[in-house]
Amino acid sequence: MDYEELAQLLSDASSLDASPQEPPPPPPPDSPLRLYDSSRGAIARERSQRPFSQQQRLLSTLDDDSLVGLVNTFDRPTQRARLRRPAAPADDAADAEDDPCIVTSSPEPPSSVVPSTPPASSRLSESDSSSDRSRSSSPTAARVGPLKFGDYAQYFSDKTAHQHSRDEYMRKLYQDALNGGREYPPIFKDCTIYINGRTFPDRLQLHQKIIIHGGSFKHFLSGKKSVTHIVASNLTAKKRIEFQNYKVVAPAWITESIAASKRLPWQDYALITGEYGQQKLQIARPPAAALPAPEQQPADGFDANSLDCKQPGFLQSFFAKSRLHQLSAWKADLRALFCEKYVEGAHLQPPPKGARLAIFHVDFDCFFATVSALSDARYDLSRDPLAVAHGNNSSEIASCNYVARSFGVKNGMWVRSARRLCPNLICLPYNFEQYEVNSKLLYQILAGSGFFQMILPISIDEAICVKYLDGLPDGDASAHQQCEAITRQIRRDVFDATNGCTVSIGCSNSLVLARLALKKAKPNGQCVMASLEQDSIDAFIEELPLRDLPGVGATIVDKVQQHILFEQTAEPTIGDLKRNSSLQLLASKLGTKTGHKLHLFLSGKDDEENSRVLRDPLDYFARKSISVDINYAIRFDTIHEIDEFIDRICEHLTTKLGELDMVTPQVTLKVTRRCEHAPIEPAKYLGSGECDTFSRSSRFGVPTCEAGLISTEVKSSFRMLGCPPKDLRGIAVQLNKLEKVSDRVCQLRLPFREQDASSAGSRFPALNVNAFNSLPGALKEDVRTELLKRKINLPPSPPSKRSASNSPVKDYWGRHGKRTETLKQEMPSTLDEDFMNHLPTQIQREIKWDHAIVKKASSSVRNRLSRKGTGVLNLSKNRPSKPEAVKFQSLERPLGISRLIKSWIDDTIDNGPHIDDLNLFDKYLTKLAAKGKTHHILKIARTMSSHLEYHSSFTKSNPQGRQEWEEYLLIRMIPTLTASAAKSDSGVQVTFDL
DNA sequence: CGCGTGTGGTAGC
DNA sequence: ATCGCTACCACACGCG
Structure with a gap:
């Protein structure tokens, strides 16, 4: 029995009972459950094999980078259109091009945008996966496409297109600056070079050297085919395999070639010597010779037994073994399945208001333990104390049978503690497959029984079945007896079908009572409490532990104990609380909602x-x-490793997002950080120990499903939270407020059509907001001014009137509050709100900073984060960050700035610059750029680069700070410089005043 | 008051 | 060893 059949059962059972006069709907031929199947195994497999997109990773880091291309084409839609097709070097971009979503660009009449509801029969005869698909491949859905992929592809092609001219410009610039205008020998003509990993000399310098000597430089591997050489100082085993077909050389090839004023044979500097030779042999030999390599790969990164969060396969192997992940995944699948079955409510008739219901809460007894035990003939479920856990000491007991519980063993307990209570405890391994099998049997029986109008999935082993009692005589014995009979039969059927798994069932008229009845019924029992008087209900629940109420956990019990019951009893019962509380008391002690809820419960x-x-x-x-x-198992050393990890998480998430055909306007990062006093390594192996958590959310201008965009925001948020990489113990990324892509079609149509209506481009179409979003600071200002001049209308704002984030402003103001006047920039108040809502969080923050009116001390997060003071992106109190930062703005003389920057680097070479300082510094650069002082920026970049080199020359290790500095240079400073250069290209003379 | 963000609690085994 | 996930609600607080 697979889920497809099960789904049919679900569907048939309920629709039959819900509307008996209607014929049962023909079962969808090929149906919804493809979604279920594909969302599990298949996806997982694909995910594990899918190579991580290098360009996407880099692209995501290059957020502010080089959107000059977009600026250039900003007012020239024709050029945009022309650029769109040909150049999409990234794999992802290429994929996007293939996606039917973005191929269409012709407008559609509005009528097709909102498809009228098809007659029920036609909907039924249509397989629902295809209904979704047909919708998304329809021209109307294609309207969404460009927002989803197109801009990204556009962004990417623009960026690539621009890169060459940028390098060309840089080449001239360097030539003038460093070589008195004379040309360097074109040693690397026709070479396209990519630099992998950390090198010496560093990437920036190699980049310089390459471009001034006529080579071209790739910031990322786009499809790899275009790259002629890869420069690397060393390669991981995995990269070694990945790059084995390329000319991978040591940096010395560059430097020594330059020293020799000619291109030296790359083979002398080949990093993959053995492999390359072998590679040639392999081509000649039968494929069998190639076997060793694939075998090496699993050992490198996919060893199932070693959990290393730095390895690409980590997520995969971790999830495969995490019980909690499985529980969540199952739950999500079951919910999705439920919704699939009742698309648009077609077969679902919720109980009429006020209808009498019998609610059956069905739940396996100690599910994991039972199933695992049944698959091992050595053990007797009713005699041996059994538990399911991974290991022996600090592994958690996922489930234990009632024999073990009689010793005091509980779920969630560590095996070590449980063994103290029950020395003979037997630990069984997980058997996720069997759990699924038995779960399916349960749902199948519930659905096939025909007793229920609705079967609501709660979890893998638990469901709530609803029977409408309206046809039955009121409140008499027959309803009760019927429920008893149903309960008995379900329990017997499940026991038989599963070959020994017991379910308990609680039945009553409300969800709460059904749940309480279930608790009472366990283990292997039933408790039917149908149609009782309030008195008997009260009597029944009186003695049950408060904890058994839904939504009541340890914390609420604690609060109740402390504030209401004053520690009278160890384990308060429902009766205890009921006798000692009133609605007002509960509401005041536990909050309004919680109080009211509890009072009813x-x-x-x-x-x-x-x-x-x-x-x-x-x-x-x-x-x-x-x-x-x-x-x-989160143990990282550097921010770069974390960045990669974030990239992988975001890929994972966007894969899911894509499967769901959804987009997100908001991403939240939650960072779990080792408590200051907590030991570096906690008691539990690879556990997180005692931690604090911090979270931060970001908004996208337009809802997205792009891993790169999301990842960029998350990485930025991570820096904002300032957790030292080594103290990171957990990380969570959430995509919030999801919207169905198909639901967005209507919303997006208007702006698009407006654009189409006036092809002259005088209108400001919705899409260009994205372009604007991506502009570097200085240009953004220009464009904004330009927009104002032309009185171009901006797209409609989302319903919200407030913009994304308050705290960054506070952070900034807490630290740099005095800078209001000098940094103030024009932004007309009429545009402000609408505009802001369409901007990515990062840019919103920048703008907000400029326009902030808030004058607040540091936020609580800020304070909490800085208490340690030694974090990587964490401003140390004894580091003179603020005075320096303030000084940036007033410094015009290069000599002064050089000195300042050197001392700034000196101070932060170990722990890295503070993010706020960098942001402020960015501001300064932006101002310089706005004034056309490109040469200043260039000089500063060179100062920084050479000073970093100076540091690296006597530092053996690679301190965190220097890595961050290098990264800053590469991904933020160079782009700023380039943008500035591109801008001043037309008019401003570039000169050096050294 | 209405809205947004960040934090915390709870559920499943 | 060991696999401490995930979705969602409610609350506190800040803002205008």
């Missing part, structure tokens, strides 16, 4: 929120966010 009544699942299950089960959390 104490009488066995559902509240608005927890019964929402009954009233509007589709809404209840609809997905509103997706996230990845990893709080185990």
